[in-house]
Amino acid sequence: DASLLSKESVHLVAKGIDTVSNVYVNDKLIGTTDNMFVRYKFEVKNVLKTGENTIRIVFESAVSYGKRQAEAYKKSFSYSVPPECTNGVQHGECHYNFIRKMQSSFSWDWGPAFPTQGIWKSIGIEAHNSAVLRDISVETTPDAKNSSQWTLTITAHLESAFNKESKASFNIHLNENTLVENQSHDLKPESDNTVKVMFVIPITAIKIIPWFPNGVAENTQMLYNLNVSLTDSSSKEVSSKAIKIGFREIELIQDPIKSEGLTFYFKVNEKAFFAKGSNWIPANVLPELVTKEYLRQLLESAKEANMNMLRVWGGGIYELDEFYELADELGIMIWQDFMFACALYPTDANFLKSVDVEIVQQVRRLQHHPSIAIWAGNNENEAALMSPWYGEVKGHEDKYKKDYVELYINHVRKQLIQEDTTRPFVSSSPSNGLETEKENWTAKNPSEWRFGDVHFYDYSGNLWDWNTFPSPKFASEYGFQSYPSLETLSQVIKESDLTYPISKALDHHQHHGGGTAAIEKQISNHMKLPTHGGKERLNDLIYLSQIFQAMAMKTETEFYRRNREIDSKCKGCGYTMGALYWQLNDIWQGPTWASLEFGGKWKLLHSFARNFLSNQLASPFEDHNEILK
Numbered sequence: 133d134a135s136l137l138s139k140e141s142v143h144l145v146a147k148g149i150d151t152v153s154n155v156y157v158n159d160k161l162i163g164t165t166d167n168m169f170v171r172y173k174f175e176v177k178n179v180l181k182t183g184e185n186t187i188r189i190v191f192e193s194a195v196s197y198g199k200r201q202a203e204a205y206k207k208s209f210s211y212s213v214p215p216e217c218t219n220g221v222q223h224g225e226c227h228y229n230f231i232r233k234m235q236s237s238f239s240w241d242w243g244p245a246f247p248t249q250g251i252w253k254s255i256g257i258e259a260h261n262s263a264v265l266r267d268i269s270v271e272t273t274p275d276a277k278n279s280s281q282w283t284l285t286i287t288a289h290l291e292s293a294f295n296k297e298s299k300a301s302f303n304i305h306l307n308e309n310t311l312v313e314n315q316s317h318d319l320k321p322e323s324d325n326t327v328k329v330m331f332v333i334p335i336t337a338i339k340i341i342p343w344f345p346n347g348v349a350e351n352t353q354m355l356y357n358l359n360v361s362l363t364d365s366s367s368k369e370v371s372s373k374a375i376k377i378g379f380r381e382i383e384l385i386q387d388p389i390k391s392e393g394l395t396f397y398f399k400v401n402e403k404a405f406f407a408k409g410s411n412w413i414p415a416n417v418l419p420e421l422v423t424k425e426y427l428r429q430l431l432e433s434a435k436e437a438n439m440n441m442l443r444v445w446g447g448g449i450y451e452l453d454e455f456y457e458l459a460d461e462l463g464i465m466i467w468q469d470f471m472f473a474c475a476l477y478p479t480d481a482n483f484l485k486s487v488d489v490e491i492v493q494q495v496r497r498l499q500h501h502p503s504i505a506i507w508a509g510n511n512e513n514e515a516a517l518m519s520p521w522y523g524e525v526k527g528h529e530d531k532y533k534k535d536y537v538e539l540y541i542n543h544v545r546k547q548l549i550q551e552d553t554t555r556p557f558v559s560s561s562p563s564n565g566l567e568t569e570k571e572n573w574t575a576k577n578p579s580e581w582r583f584g585d586v587h588f589y590d591y592s593g594n595l596w597d598w599n600t601f602p603s604p605k606f607a608s609e610y611g612f613q614s615y616p617s618l619e620t621l622s623q624v625i626k627e628s629d630l631t632y633p634i635s636k637a638l639d640h641h642q643h644h645g646g647g648t649a650a651i652e653k654q655i656s657n658h659m660k661l662p663t664h665g666g667k668e669r670l671n672d673l674i675y676l677s678q679i680f681q682a683m684a685m686k687t688e689t690e691f692y693r694r695n696r697e698i699d700s701k702c703k704g705c706g707y708t709m710g711a712l713y714w715q716l717n718d719i720w721q722g723p724t725w726a727s728l729e730f731g732g733k734w735k736l737l738h739s740f741a742r743n744f745l746s747n748q749l750a751s752p753f754e755d756h757n758e759i760l761k
Contacts, residue, residue, distance in 0.1 A: 134182050139259035141293030142177035148253025149189065151233040152197045156188040166197075168233035168252070169450055169471060169490045173291075176257070187255070194237075194247040198227030205230070205478050211531065213476050214522035218245075222643040229475035232486055235447040236473075237417060241644040242715070242724040244417060252420045262364030263292040263300060263319055265371040267496035270358070271554050272379045274342075274401065282333050282340050282379050284311075288360055289496055290325040290371075297321055299365040304329065307356050309337045316365070327362075343378030343502045345440040346463035347747045348405045353463040354378065355502075378460060378502030384556035386566045389698075389707060393582030396565055396605035397709030398465070398505055406696060407465070407710035408689075408745045409439035410727065411609060414448040417719050424454040429732045430717050431458045437727075437738055438745040441465040443561070443608055443712050446511035447473030450494045459503035466503045467608065467712070469561060470494075470544055472510035476517060476525075479535045484543050491547040499552045507548055507557045509540040512587065514560035514568070514578040533574045541573050561608055562586045581605070582704040587714075591650040595684035596658060598691035598753055603705040607692050611714035611725035612654070613647055614681035614737065615674040618667065620729045624721045632662055632669040641722030651677050651723065654684075677723075678736040685713050685727075685737055686744045690751040693744075713741075 136142065144157060151168045154161055158181065163174040206212045218224030224239025225247050239245035258264065267289040275281040286304065298319045304312035317327050334340050344352035356379070361372035383399040398407055415422045415430060434442060442459070444451055446469030459466050470491065477483070498504060517525065517536055525532050540559050548557060558565055559573050565584035568575040579586045581602045587609035593600045595612060615621070621630060621638065629637035634648055642648050655661055655676045662672035692711040699705035718730040727738035744751075753760055 136257065136259045137177065137180055137182060139177075139293075140261045142175070142180065142257065142259045144174045144176045144187065144255070145258045146172045146174075146251070146253075146255040148251070149255075150248055150250055150252045151194055151231055152192040152249075154190045156186075156190070158185055159188065166232065167486045167490055169494060170232075170486065171493055173258075180257075189251065191249040194231055194233060194249060195225045195227075198225075198230045198238075201230035201478070202227040205480060208480070211528065212524055213478050213535075214524045215475055219643075219645060221645045223640070229472075229477050232471075232483075232490065234414060234417075234419070234449050235471065235475070236414065236719070239643065240447065241647075242413070242722070242726070243643070243719040246417045248418060250420075260293055260369060260371070261367045262298065262369045263290045263325065263362065263371060265289075265360060265362055265373045266291050267499075268358065268360055268373055268375055269496060269499045269552070270375075270377050272377070272381065272502075274379075274381055280334065280340060283330060284333050284379075285328065285330045286358070286360065288327045288362070290319065290327065290362070291323050292319050292321065292325050295321050300362045301365060302327065302329070303359075303361045303363075305357075305359045306333075306338060317362075340379050342401045343380040343460075344400055344403070344463065345405060345465045346435055347438060347440055348400065348403060348463075353461060355460060358500075375500050376457065376460060377500055380502045382505050382555050384506060384558075384565075389582075389704060391698075392704035393605065393707075394566060394584075395707050395709070396584050397707075400465075404709075405440065406693065407441040407606070407712065408693070409434065409441040409443075409464070409712050410716035410741075411443045411445050411712055411714045412448075412451075412716050413445050414719055415717055419449055419452075422452065424458075426732065427452070427455050428458055430728060431455070431462055431464060433728055433732065433734065433738065434464055434716060435462045437741040438747060439464060439741075441467060441505065441710070441712060442716060443467035443469065445469055445473070445715075446471055446508070446561070450498070453497070456498060456501040456503060460501050464503060465505040466501070467506050467508065467561075468498070468504050469508045469511050472513055472540075474512050474516060476513065476522070476532060476535065477539055479538045484539065487539070487543055488547050491544055492551060495548055495551040499554070504555060506555055507552070508561045508563075509544050509557070509559040511561055513540075514563055514574060515587075518574055518576065518578055533572075537573050558584065585710070591646065592653070594657070595654065595680075596687050598687055601688050601691050603695055603699060603702060603708065604692075605707055606710035607688075607708065608710065608712050609714045610685075610688055610711075612681050612684045613644060613651055613723050613725050614677040614735060615651075615723045616718065616721060616726075616729040616735070617733060618671050618674060620721050620731060620733060621674075623731075627667065630667045630670050632665060632673050634670075634673075638722075641720070643722070647723060651680070654680050658683075681725075682736040682740040686740050689713060689741075689744050690749065690753070693749060694751055694753070 217226035222239040228238035269287040271285040341354040581604040585606040585608040586604040629635040695708040718726040
């Protein structure tokens, strides 16, 4: 209507477009998009009209775009950026590393290739005369001498409509208690403004109860309502934002170990804790279909299994606001990867510019959540570079190392520390932590068990014997596959294909190379494989696969929990302070490492996890024919 068009600033704001598109309003091109993880804002005042208007978005295939970008990069810089395609058994698409979207939508070893395109978050018109309060960042710092006293620092991120300086008054409330009333601030004529204020709490009406992870302390997940509003001094227009915050301080302790290595564990509010939990992948390959109710079901299942940490894996998405709100409420700390996984990446100017915007927007959106414990630059990309996984790297290591440092240190890390210094950063997972930094962020062996975190998988050893496993400081990935229930498989596979031996239809859902053979071999090492037959025999195989998986994860996890003490028989061994098995949830119906099936049904592993992740654990074990505990 005319009143909206009379506003000084009128923009189309698209919070999530997946991914490469031209955006038209009333058939006039207003902008382009190329990043699923970026909020786009386009000036539309001059193209809108009173009455009906149309928004038209013209997409390019993500697959063809990735291919085109890869070819152009190789032509411009005379070298390729591997991998070209996913593993053949994954039935996937190519060049996912050249497009900023959910990397696993091109397929993974636990999911399908559905390289989507479309509008996956809200889109609409935003009109105002003053400024929009876009994000709020917080820092909560306990007083060193008085544990009941905290300093609360609030940073408001504003987007101004003005081309000249203006004034606005701020009001800030914590649990309906006034912290600031009509405090005047000057706004600069730039689009991006920040206003920072600091308070010492408690005040008379507010008693601070610190936030702790699940099971670490009593009455642990106290959240406070923080409301910030600004009123333009001239137009009296109001913009406000409300969030929930927790008072907590997080530290990553990497201290020298006398014999060899560095510790790697978390403290919350000066209290050290063993991180126990799992890894999170996207709950649906079509993320717009995920509901808050489904997220609650999955996260409450994690809490019921006594988890206090989940790692949001770097090949998916920065999760929905509701995910982090639930994690805050349930006391589940989040290891947050940035969205780069199992690949090397381009470092041309356009790619890096898009990544810079992505990091700033996502960190500002998520920073206030007390559940977020750590930022990690990527998933396994340092390991991919230094092993190396790809033939292209051999003989050209310096070139690819330079690109790696440019992306994750000179851009991701640089943007991060400008936005958030309240929690630690590691350049990759796995990494050697501070030791990796000493080696210019590219360690010779990024999975060195004396430092940092490790990812460990074994598909042929005896996984019911604790001696099979390494002695890391923090195990952030480890796992073994099993089949989901017959009920879940029946949703997507015809009854005539639900047979044993495994049918071609079911095997098509096995995206892990050698996965079917590994499951059957491990079952046969400890139990008896079923005879050939129909659905009943497949159901037997499913049950046995889940028993093997549950026992393997119990054996490995209990070893890591016992291993927190120093091992005097082994130089640098012991001090394990984290165990996050792979993986918590499923993206589809097929054999995977998950403990929760697609839809949320518990596998046997999840029932076992409720015991082996319990806060008090009795864990007897055999060592050289002795029973120990």
